[in-house]
Amino acid sequence: MTVPLLETQDLSVRFGGHVAVDAVTCAFRAGELTAIVGPNGAGKTTYFNLISGQIPASAGRVLLDGRDITRTPVAARCRLGLGRAFQLTNLFPDLTVLENVRLVIQAHRGRGFSIFSLADAQREVTEAAEAVIDRVRLTPLISQKVSELSHGNQRKLEVALLIALDPRVYMFDEPTAGMSVDEAPVVLDLIAELKAESDRTILLVEHKMDVIRTLADRIIVLHNGKLAADGKPAEVMASDVVQEAYMGKELEDV
Ligand SMILES: Nc1ncnc2c1ncn2[C@@H]1O[C@H](COP(=O)(O)OP(=O)(O)OP(=O)(O)O)[C@@H](O)[C@H]1O
Numbered sequence: 661m662t663v664p665l666l667e668t669q670d671l672s673v674r675f676g677g678h679v680a681v682d683a684v685t686c687a688f689r690a691g692e693l694t695a696i697v698g699p700n701g702a703g704k705t706t707y708f709n710l711i712s713g714q715i716p717a718s719a720g721r722v723l724l725d726g727r728d729i730t731r732t733p734v735a736a737r738c739r740l741g742l743g744r745a746f747q748l749t750n751l752f753p754d755l756t757v758l759e760n761v762r763l764v765i766q767a768h769r770g771r772g773f774s775i776f777s778l779a780d781a782q783r784e785v786t787e788a789a790e791a792v793i794d795r796v797r798l799t800p801l802i803s804q805k806v807s808e809l810s811h812g813n814q815r816k817l818e819v820a821l822l823i824a825l826d827p828r829v830y831m832f833d834e835p836t837a838g839m840s841v842d843e844a845p846v847v848l849d850l851i852a853e854l855k856a857e858s859d860r861t862i863l864l865v866e867h868k869m870d871v872i873r874t875l876a877d878r879i880i881v882l883h884n885g886k887l888a889a890d891g892k893p894a895e896v897m898a899s900d901v902v903q904e905a906y907m908g909k910e911l912e913d914v
Contacts (some may be wrong), residue, residue, distance in 0.1 A: 662689070662727040663725060664687035664688055664689050664723075665688060665689060665721075665725060665828060665829060665861045666687070666688040666711070666723070666724055666742075666829050666861055666863075667686070667687045667689045667721075667722070667723040667726075668684050668685060668707075668711065668720065668721070668722055668723075669720055669721045669723065670683045670684075670685055670719060670720035670721070671683070671684045671685070671707070671710055671711075671717055671719075671720035671721065671722060671777050672684070672717065672718050672719040672885075673706060673710055673715060673716075673717055673718045674718045677817070679885050680703050680706040680885050681706050681707050681710060681882075681885045682703075682783035682884070682885035682886045683719075683886070684703075684707060684720075684760075684882070684885075684886070684887050685720075685887070686880060686887060688829070688861045689861065690828070690858070690859050690860065690861055690864065691855075691858035691859065691860070691861070692861060692862070692877050692878060693851075693855045693862040693863075693864060693875055693876055693877050693878070694861075694862070694863055694864070694865045694876065694877065694878045694879070694880060695865075695872045695875070695876035695878070695880075695893070696708075696863060696864065696866075696880055696882065697865075697866065697867070697872065697875065697879055697880075697881055697882075697902075698791045698881050698882035698883050698888070699883065701884050702770075702882040702885070703755045703884070703885040703886065703903075704791050704833075704865045704882055705833060705865065706779040706839045706885075707882060708744065708761050708831055708833055708863070708865060709799065710722065711742070711831065711880070712734060712736060712737060712742055712744045712831060713729075713733060713734040713737045713742075713865075716731075717730055718776045724737070724740055724741065724742060724829070725738075725740075725741075725865070730740075738825065738827070739768075739838075741827050741828035741829060742827060742828075742829050742831070743822045743823050743825045743826075743827025743828075743829060743830050744822070744829075744830075744831040744833075745818050745819060745821075745831065745832050749906065750818070750821065751806050751814060751818065751821070752806060753803065753805070753806045754805060754806070754807060755806060756802070756803050756804060756805055756806070757801055757802050757804055757806065757809070757817055757820075758786070758789055758790070758793065758802045758803065760806060760817060760820060760821065761789040761792055761793055761817075761820055761824050762785055762786060762789045764821045764824045764825060765785050765788050765789055765792075765824050765855060766785055768824065768826075768830055769785070775828060775864060776870050782830060788824070788836050789824070790802070792820045792824045793820055795820070795823060795850070795853075796816045796817065796819055796820040796823070796838050796846070796850060796907065797816065797846055798813060798816055798817060798820065801813060808865070810843070811838050811839065812838075812839040812840055812842075812843030812844070812846075813843070815835065815836070815838070815839055815843070815847060815853065816843070816847060816850075817835075819835065819847055819850055819851075823854070827860075827910070828859070828860060828861065829860070829861045829862075829863065830851075830854055830860060830861070830862045830863070831862075831863045832851065832862070832863070832864045832865070832866075833865045834865055834866060834867065835847050835848075835851065836848065836868070836871065848871060848874065848875065851864070851875060852874075852875060855875065861882060864876070871898075872893065873893065876893050877892075877893075878890070878891065878892060878893070879891065879892075879893050881901065881902055881910060888901055889901050889902060
């Protein structure tokens with residue numbers, strides 16, 4: 661059997677007396693988009709924080725490609741292929757769209773570029789940045805300062821930064837939150853495109869059932885920090901556990 665791209669084994673974190681993530685064991689394979697659902701306070705964002713390394717685990721392990729990364733710092737996890745969108749916190753508001761993407765590409769490529777002359781390296785970085793910006797449909801705004809972009813376009817740029825990192829695991833926490841009905845489809849289309857590149861694993865924390873229905877191959881449900889359900893969307897959405905306790909009326913239209 662192939663090794664899962666990402667895996668958590670008995671992963672837990674305790675804040676004082678409260679166990680926010682409680683022994684979650686789950687494997688995520690390449691080519692699979694998993695939606696992580698559950699009521700407010702269920703532990704979804706905390707589970708993400710444990711996987712990406714924002715907070716240390718109290719117990720259990722995180723494995724990437726079978727390698728234990730539980731104690732690996734955030735930046736090193738990122739270099740190993742874990743990519744997380746950060747709800748606008750990693751954008752530089754006074755720089756342009758192009759400058760933001762260029763910075764990420766430069767930082768990610770690091771010293772590997774010394775084999776090129778400086779001018780060639782600069783051109784290559786710019787071309788790579790332009791391609792990513794085009795992919796998220798922000799080319800008309802390429803020279804605009806980030807602070808002047810709409811919220812929706814800032815969210816698209818955030819996805820561009822993630823794509824620029826070329827991760828093997830994409831982690832999205834409510835990627836269309838706060839976006840208008842016109843803007844959200846672009847981000848959802850992008851996630852669908854990434855999913856079509858079948859060697860990636862995508863984790864999506866999402867409340868919107870229409871988004872989950874469109875994109876998810878699998879749903880896991882967290883409740884009180886525990887893994888409460890795991891399976892194909894139709895099965896999980898129809899299960900008593902979800903219908904009664906977790907999603908309530910939101911699922912009626914599924
Ligand atoms: N740093 C922290 N210190 C103490 N408690 C925390 C901390 N971070 C999260 N918690 C608690 O852990 C629990 C899980 O929170 P978390 O934000 O992961 O839930 P969630 O499922 O993402 O909720 P939501 O859907 O509202 O975003 C909550 O009870 C929260 O108050």
